[in-house]
Amino acid sequence: MMKQTFKNTAFYIFVAVLILFSVFPFYYAIITSFTHGGALFQVQYWPKHFDFINYKTIFSQDNFLLSLVNSLIVATITVICSLFLGITAAYALGRVTFYGRTLLLLSILAISMFPQVAILAGLFELIRFFALFNTRWALILSYTILSLPFTVWVLTIFMRSLPVEIEEAAIIDGATPWIIITHIFWPLLRPAVITTGLLSFIGAWNEFLFALTFIRSESLRTVPMAIAFISGASEHEIPWGIIMAASVVVTVPLIILVLFFQRRIIEGLVLGGVKG
Amino acid sequence: MFTSELNLQARRRRIAFLFLAPTLTTLLCVTVWPLVRTIWFSFTDTTTSHLYEGHWIGFDNYLSLRTLASGKVVWKGTLVDPAWWNAVWNTLYFTILSLCFETTFGLIIALTLNTHFRGRNLLRTAILIPWVIPSIVSAKMWGWMLNDQFGIINDFLLNVGLIREKIAWTANFDTAMISVLFVDIWKTTPFMTLLILSGLQMIPPDIYEAACLDGVHPVKVFFHITLPLIWPTLFVAIIFRVLDALRMFDLVYILTPGSSATKTMSAVSRENMIDFDQFAYGAAQSTLLFLFLIFFVSIALQISKTKLLEE
Numbered sequence: 001m002m003k004q005t006f007k008n009t010a011f012y013i014f015v016a017v018l019i020l021f022s023v024f025p026f027y028y029a030i031i032t033s034f035t036h037g038g039a040l041f042q043v044q045y046w047p048k049h050f051d052f053i054n055y056k057t058i059f060s061q062d063n064f065l066l067s068l069v070n071s072l073i074v075a076t077i078t079v080i081c082s083l084f085l086g087i088t089a090a091y092a093l094g095r096v097t098f099y100g101r102t103l104l105l106l107s108i109l110a111i112s113m114f115p116q117v118a119i120l121a122g123l124f125e126l127i128r129f130f131a132l133f134n135t136r137w138a139l140i141l142s143y144t145i146l147s148l149p150f151t152v153w154v155l156t157i158f159m160r161s162l163p164v165e166i167e168e169a170a171i172i173d174g175a176t177p178w179i180i181i182t183h184i185f186w187p188l189l190r191p192a193v194i195t196t197g198l199l200s201f202i203g204a205w206n207e208f209l210f211a212l213t214f215i216r217s218e219s220l221r222t223v224p225m226a227i228a229f230i231s232g233a234s235e236h237e238i239p240w241g242i243i244m245a246a247s248v249v250v251t252v253p254l255i256i257l258v259l260f261f262q263r264r265i266i267e268g269l270v271l272g273g274v275k276g
Numbered sequence: 277m278f279t280s281e282l283n284l285q286a287r288r289r290r291i292a293f294l295f296l297a298p299t300l301t302t303l304l305c306v307t308v309w310p311l312v313r314t315i316w317f318s319f320t321d322t323t324t325s326h327l328y329e330g331h332w333i334g335f336d337n338y339l340s341l342r343t344l345a346s347g348k349v350v351w352k353g354t355l356v357d358p359a360w361w362n363a364v365w366n367t368l369y370f371t372i373l374s375l376c377f378e379t380t381f382g383l384i385i386a387l388t389l390n391t392h393f394r395g396r397n398l399l400r401t402a403i404l405i406p407w408v409i410p411s412i413v414s415a416k417m418w419g420w421m422l423n424d425q426f427g428i429i430n431d432f433l434l435n436v437g438l439i440r441e442k443i444a445w446t447a448n449f450d451t452a453m454i455s456v457l458f459v460d461i462w463k464t465t466p467f468m469t470l471l472i473l474s475g476l477q478m479i480p481p482d483i484y485e486a487a488c489l490d491g492v493h494p495v496k497v498f499f500h501i502t503l504p505l506i507w508p509t510l511f512v513a514i515i516f517r518v519l520d521a522l523r524m525f526d527l528v529y530i531l532t533p534g535s536s537a538t539k540t541m542s543a544v545s546r547e548n549m550i551d552f553d554q555f556a557y558g559a560a561q562s563t564l565l566f567l568f569l570i571f572f573v574s575i576a577l578q579i580s581k582t583k584l585l586e587e
Contacts, residue, residue, distance in 0.1 A: 026405060089298075114307060120550075
C-alpha cells in the first residue's frame with residue numbers, strides 16, 4: 001500500500017515536472033513582457049510587475065503592426081493555394097486509378113524532404129526572374145511548395161478512406177468531377193481540410209529562412225523576421241522586455257489554435273510527420 | 277454497356293490528369309527546377325550580384341588543384357575548406373545527439389501518455405506548446421533565459437549550487453552547442469512523443485493483458501513486445517527527425533549568431549550564397565548537403581528493406 005502511494009506520488013511529480021518544463025519558457029516570456037527598465041535585471045520567478053509599456057511600444061511601431069498583417073496575408077493565401085491544389089490533386093490520386101499512381105504520390109512526398117537550402121539558389125534566381133524578389137508573392141510561392149506535399153499526402157489518404165458508393169450515385173446522375181468535389185467531398189473532407197489548413201498556416205507563420213532571404217524591406221517583414229531584428233541602442237542593450245512582448249503577441253494566436261484544435265493538429269502531425 | 281464503362285474510365289483518367297496538372301506543374305517549376313538550377317550553379321562561378329554572368333568551371337567549387345610557378349601544389353574548393361568541414365561536423369554532432377535524446381525522451385513521455393491517469397489531457401496539451409512556438413521565438417526566449425548576466429537559468433543554478441559563477445551559455449565556444457541542443461530537445465521532443473504515441477495506440481491492449489497474466493516483467497514487455505511493435509512508426513519518426521536535423525538553420529542563426537561552434541551546413545551555405553556574394557560556392561555546399569540527405573535516405577531504405585525481408 002505504502003509502495004503504491006509512493007509510486008503514484010513519484011509518477012505525478014514526473015508529470016508535473018514535464019508540464020512545468022514545457023510551459024515555463026512561455027510563462028517566463030509573459031512575465032518578462034510586463035517588466036520594464038531596471039526591473040529586468042532582477043530575476044523574478046513570480047510575476048511582480050504589471051507594466052504595459054512594452055506592449056504600448058510594440059503596438060506604436062508601424063513596422064511591427066505591418067509584420068503581423070504581412071504574416072496574416074501570407075499565411076492565409078498560402079493556406080488557400082495549398083488547399084486548392086491539394087484537394088484537386090488528392091481527388092485524382094485518391095479516387096481515380098491509373099498507372100504509376102503510387103509512384104507519383106511517393107515522389108510528391110519525397111519533395112517534402114528536400115532541404116530548403118538546396119533549392120534556395122534556384123528559387124532565388126526564379127524569384128528574381130519573375131520580379132517577385134522583396135514581395136509577399138515570393139513568400140506565398142515558397143511557403144505553398146513547403147506545405148503542398150504534406151497537404152496532398154494527408155488529403156489523399158483521407159479521400160481513399162471514403163467509400164466508393166458516395167461518388168457512384170453522382171456519377172450516374174452525370175455530375176462533373178468539379179461538382180463531385182465541391183458538393184460531395186468538400187463537406188466530408190472538413191476534418192482533413194482543417195488539419196492540413198492549420199498546419200500550413202502554422203508553417204507559414206513560423207518560417208524564417210525564406211523570409212530572411214527573399215525580403216529586404218522592413219515594411220514587408222513577417223513576424224519571425226520582425227522579432228529577429230528588434231534591436232536596442234547598442235549591442236549591449238538588447239530590449240528583452242520588448243522582444244518578449246512581441247514574442248507573446250505572435251505566439252498567443254498559435255496557442256489558441258492548439259487549445260481549440262488539439263486533436264486535429266496531433267492527427268495531422270502524425271499523418272504527415274511534419275514539424276513546425 | 278461495356279464500351280460506355282470503358283469510356284467512363286478513360287474520361288475519369290483524363291480528368292485525373294487535368295486535376296493533377298496544377299500541383300505537378302507547381303512542384304516541377306518551384307522545387308524540381310530550382311534544385312536542378314542549384315546543382316547547375318554549383319558548376320559555375322556565378323556571384324550573387326551578377327546572377328547571369330557566370331561561366332562553367334566544372335568541379336572547381338568542389339575541389340580544384342593548381343600548381344604554382346614555384347612547383348607548389350594548392351588544393352582549393354569546398355572539399356578542402358575547414359569552415360565547411362567544421363559545419364559538417366557540427367551538423368552531424370547536432371543530428372546524432374538531438375536524435376538520441378529526443379527519441380529516448382519521446383519514448384518515455386509517450387509511454388507515460390499511453391497510460392490512463394488524471395491530467396493526461398493537460399500533459400498532452402502542455403507538450404504541444406513548445407512544438408507550436410515559432411523557432412525564432414523559442415530561440416529568443418531561451419536566449420533571454422540563458423543570458424549570462426540576468427538570465428534565470430544562471431540564477432537558478434547558482435541558487436541550487438550547481439555552478440559557482442555565471443556562465444555565458446550561448447556565447448562560450450564550449451557551451452554554445454549544448455545550448456542549441458538543449459533548446460532543440462525542448463522544442464522537438466513533443467513531435468517525437470506524438471508520433472511514438474500514435475504507434476503505441478495501435479497496439480491491441482489484449483497483448484498486454486496476456487503478458488500481465490503470465491507475469492512478464494514490465495521491462496521485458498517493453499523490449500520484447502512494445503518496441504518491436506512500434507518499430508515501424510519509430511523508424512519513420514527517426515527518418516523525419518534526421519532529415520529535419522540535417523537541414524537545421526533558424527535556431528543556430530538566432531541563438532548563437534555567427535558562432536563557429538554551432539554553424540550548420542545550411543547556415544554556411546546560405547551565408548556564402550546570400551551574404552558573401554559567393555553564390556556558386558554556396559550552391560556547391562547546398563548540393564553536397566542534398567547528396568548527403570540522399571545518401572542517408574538510401575541507407576535508411578536499405579535497412580528497412582532488409583528488415584522486411586527478414587520478417
